[in-house]
Amino acid sequence: MLDIKRLREESDSLRGIIEARGGQLDGVLDADQKRRQLLSEVEALKGERNAVSKEIGKLKKAGEDTEAQQAEMRALGQKISGLDDDVRAAEADFNDRILRIPNIPHSSVPLGADEAANEVVRVHGEARAFDFKPETHIEIGERLGLFDLARATRMTGAGFPLFIGSGARLERGLINFMLDLHVKEHGYTEMSPPFVVNSDSMTGTGQLPKMAEDMYRTTGDDLWLIPTAEVPVTNYYREEVIEADLPIYLTAYTPCFRREAGAAGRDTRGLLRVHQFDKVEMVKFVEPETSYDELESLLLNAEDVLQRLGLHYRVLNLCSGDISFAAAKCYDIEVWAPGQDAWLEVSSCSNFEDFQARRAKIRYRNRDGKTRFVHTLNGSGVALPRLVVALLETYQRADGSIEIPEAIVPYMDGVTVLSPAGE
RNA sequence: GGAGAGGUGGCUGAGCGGUUUAAAGCGGUGGAUUGCUAAUCCAUUGUACUCCGAUUAGGGGUACCGCGGGUUCAAAUCCCGCCCUCUCCGCCA
Numbered sequence: 001m002l003d004i005k006r007l008r009e010e011s012d013s014l015r016g017i018i019e020a021r022g023g024q025l026d027g028v029l030d031a032d033q034k035r036r037q038l039l040s041e042v043e044a045l046k047g048e049r050n051a052v053s054k055e056i057g058k059l060k061k062a063g064e065d066t067e068a069q070q071a072e073m074r075a076l077g078q079k080i081s082g083l084d085d086d087v088r089a090a091e092a093d094f095n096d097r098i099l100r101i102p103n104i105p106h107s108s109v110p111l112g113a114d115e116a117a118n119e120v121v122r123v124h125g126e127a128r129a130f131d132f133k134p135e136t137h138i139e140i141g142e143r144l145g146l147f148d149l150a151r152a153t154r155m156t157g158a159g160f161p162l163f164i165g166s167g168a169r170l171e172r173g174l175i176n177f178m179l180d181l182h183v184k185e186h187g188y189t190e191m192s193p194p195f196v197v198n199s200d201s202m203t204g205t206g207q208l209p210k211m212a213e214d215m216y217r218t219t220g221d222d223l224w225l226i227p228t229a230e231v232p233v234t235n236y237y238r239e240e241v242i243e244a245d246l247p248i249y250l251t252a253y254t255p256c257f258r259r260e261a262g263a264a265g266r267d268t269r270g271l272l273r274v275h276q277f278d279k280v281e282m283v284k285f286v287e288p289e290t291s292y293d294e295l296e297s298l299l300l301n302a303e304d305v306l307q308r309l310g311l312h313y314r315v316l317n318l319c320s321g322d323i324s325f326a327a328a329k330c331y332d333i334e335v336w337a338p339g340q341d342a343w344l345e346v347s348s349c350s351n352f353e354d355f356q357a358r359r360a361k362i363r364y365r366n367r368d369g370k371t372r373f374v375h376t377l378n379g380s381g382v383a384l385p386r387l388v389v390a391l392l393e394t395y396q397r398a399d400g401s402i403e404i405p406e407a408i409v410p411y412m413d414g415v416t417v418l419s420p421a422g423e
Numbered sequence: 424g425g426a427g428a429g430g431u432g433g434c435u436g437a438g439c440g441g442u443u444u445a446a447a448g449c450g451g452u453g454g455a456u457u458g459c460u461a462a463u464c465c466a467u468u469g470u471a472c473u474c475c476g477a478u479u480a481g482g483g484g485u486a487c488c489g490c491g492g493g494u495u496c497a498a499a500u501c502c503c504g505c506c507c508u509c510u511c512c513g514c515c516a
Contacts, residue, residue, distance in 0.1 A: 009478085036472095036473070036474090039472075039473060039474095039485080040473065040474065040484090040485095042485085043472095043473070043474085043484060043485040043486085044474095044484075044485090046484085046485060046486090047483095047484055047485070049496075049497080050484095050485090050497085052496070052497090053441080053495095053496050053497040054441075054497080055496095056441080056496055056497070057441035057442090057496090057497070058441080058442090060441075061441075061442080066496075067496095069496065070495095070496040070497095071496085072496080073495095073496035073497080074495090074496065076496085077495085077496075369452095371470085
């Protein structure tokens with residue numbers, strides 16, 4: 001959520017970018033105008049009622065008749081009650097509108113309508129050269145018995161992966177490797193949060209109201225399955241003035257649940273786009289002055305995962321048309337998958353500035369003792385299924401086995417090669 | 424899931440329709456006093472929205488006693504619903 005005062009004062013300069021990102025600025029400004037006018041009106045009447053009621057109290061104490069004043073206030077009360085309904089409606093309308101206004105991109109974000117305008121910041125490593133035709137992760141996984149998508153479809157539905165044997169251990173090993181890296185070397189505190197949250201939390205980080213169709217919702221309790229650990233971890237401090245020193249770095253492994261309602265038919269083969277996936281997430285709460293430096297170091301923390309795994313990847317600075325609703329700036333990290341012959345997005349590292357903090361009411365006390373909104377950031381460090389795709393496809397060998405990168409051998413009980421069963 | 428108790432400012436804790444503008448204490452801040460520390464004394468004390476003022480200083484108003492409704496001229500106080508905490512019982516990995 002943006003500051004309504006800023007929207008009022010800078011409406012002319014902000015209108016273009018907000019509308020380009022699908023927001024309706026004038027609707028918000030009108031609703032704000034209406035809301036404030038009603039508020040002024042009803043507050044003046046309430047002031048009058050408070051004063052007269054007080055007077056009635058005194059007169060009664062003195063034994064005087066107050067029926068005339070009471071009748072007058074009864075009538076005023078009717079009017080107030082009607083106006084209160086109007087105020088409530090106006091505020092609901094205003095809230096609904098301002099919650100749908102996207103964040104304003106930072107000045108370093110390239111302008112553009114879609115992913116074609118994204119800027120490649122850097123490329124790490126080189127694509128591995130093969131002297132045989134590389135298999136896709138689906139072929140590899142089936143042959144080595146690492147996952148079983150057919151049976152998972154029968155038990156749940158398409159897009160819910162099931163890992164088994166070495167595949168399951170690889171999944172678990174990668175999660176532990178990444179958590180250890182962020183905790184022991186990057187200074188994050190590990191958190192193991194609920195995987196299901198309430199609507200206030202979803203609104204706090206910006207999933208609601210816009211993304212309701214993309215999430216799984218429970219019946220009976222009005223709870224939601226988290227689409228990312230960002231939601232529970234960022235909401236850790238919702239409606240608080242943080243007393244601990246900033247910056248605060250948190251990391252968490254969680255499964256992530258996404259309906260992918262608008263993506264039917266795209267990338268549906270194998271592990272490329274699934275409804276449930278594992279991810280290690282990093283979240284930062286920082287002082288506003290430092291948030292862009294913190295974004296750079298967050299990005300490096302995510303890149304470190306891929307570097308240690310020896311993967312070829314590139315970093316994109318997403319353009320104004322491609323960054324998510326709540327982000328002011330976002331880097332994507334894409335890893336190279338030789339079997340797909342494609343770049344796969346495995347991480348998004350975003351600075352939300354105070355956009356989430358405003359919604360979730362997360363503040364801190366600055367040096368003057370004043371409460372201010374923190375800046376929040378988060379980044380995947382990193383998402384699992386596509387990482388597994390890249391690993392399997394990158395480290396496959398001519399004999400059909402998979403070499404395990406050195407960094408995760410300790411997390412695989414010393415196993416250095418995944419071979420077909422029975423060999 | 425059932426029964427009971429309870430949720431008041433940064434904290435402790437009173438108030439249970441109008442002398443409360445939420446008492447009192449603790450804590451915090453500023454000041455006075457004092458070889459230092461401690462003690463004592465004086466003053467001050469939250470959040471959000473909104474209006475006036477010049478986007479200053481400052482001033483006015485509204486709301487906030489777990490949350491949301493309701494009754495009343497007037498609600499921390501009465502009524503209804505919900506949430507949370509504690510104790511006990513039940514169930515349970």
